[in-house]
Amino acid sequence: MFKCVGCASLQSRLVGMNPVQIRAAMELYPDIRPTHRPNPCENFRCKRGKTCKMNDENKPVCVCQEPSECPTSVNDFEHVCGTDNKTYDTSCQLFATKCGLEGTKIGHRLHLDYTGSCKFILPCPESELVQFPLRMRDWLKNVLLQLYEHESMSPGFLTAKQSIRVQKIFESERCLHAGDHPVEILQQDFEKNYNMYIYPVHWQFAQMDQHPSDKFLSHSELAPLRVPLVPMEHCTSVFFQKCDADKDKLVSFKEWCSCFGIKEEDMDANLLF
Ligand SMILES: [Ca+2]
Ligand SMILES: [Ca+2]
Structure with missing residues (x-):
């Protein structure tokens, strides 16, 4: 959590100031503004493939993440192979894709098969x-x-x-x-x-x-x-x-x-x- 060193003493100094002085002090130290509220999405957990957004009523809700909004892989180890035998750049991309297919048979069947790019796996005798x-x-x-x-x-x-x-x-x-x-x-x-x-x-x-x-x-x-x-x-x-x-x-x-x-x-x- 953000800690403002010296905030306590600053806030105590605000007592007794006139409104103009308070505004000036707040502009200098924006983190003590009373409007600094925590983001409701910050601790709102969504399942994989979904991300938190504020709805029309200003309440946090989970919605499908856009695959293009996933961070791109830093190295090849982050690639994953889906059960559709397609290589996804990251598991985030796979789950975002699956979320976008929610309600469809393909989406229901799509899972993370294994880590790494898809490769030929020998049949199991x-x-x-x-x-x-x-x-x-x-x-x-x-x-x-x-x-x-x-x-x-x-x-x-x-x-x-x-x-x-x-x-x-x-x-x-x-x-x-x-x-x-x-x-x-x-x-x-x-x-x-x-x-x-x-x-x-x-x-x-x-x-x-x-x-x-x-x-x-x-x-x-x-x-x-x-x-x-x-x-x-x-x-x-x-x-x-x-x-x-x-x-x-x-x-x-x-x-x-x-x-x-x-x-x-x-x-x-x-x-x-
Ligand atoms: Ca269980
Ligand atoms: Ca069973």
Whole structure:
């Protein structure tokens, strides 16, 4: 927030001045003018693709942003590939375009597919698709263990409850160390130490299920995990599509768990929160 050094003393000096003197003082120090009101759009949040504008009644409202009003990319890393297989200069441009298509089928289907310009992504063979959850499960477990280790240096990554859950995995001597393990080892470890994998799968779901927190993941809730992975792991898109077993465009908690081989009895969503 703007801080006017010396304003307080100035304002106290205004007391006792005649109107002309006050006007002169205010012209010298415009930031103490009583008309200096905060912009109502300043703290008014709009979803991606929209921007705040004042309507005819002088109230802040969210309207579609013009793609041409988006700041242009500074480097190639800002390009994104849409699910329409078109490269957009920035994610702002993609979401502004999507907003402009609101109410149409094309707009409904347009999502951010992955970061970077569109490129040819190899098709995912069934054999690799089977390996995907194995590697991802192991990775999720390692992410949590890393957060746990960080926690000792700079707390705030995990809640006390989460820390207790991860501590159990961290302290287990049987825990498979992070590394580039062959899929056979990952499979064996999953069977042997199944319990260690339940929490990381639950935890990742809860991390993403925030807008809203309804035990279903929408395309945009999955995006933070999916988007950076797609250009690196060519089975990502197919994997998440298959996760949505009933094809309602949402990945439910049960669908998510079964994608990662979590047993029915360990799919209690009440464990999440
Ligand atoms: Ca949700
Ligand atoms: Ca579904």
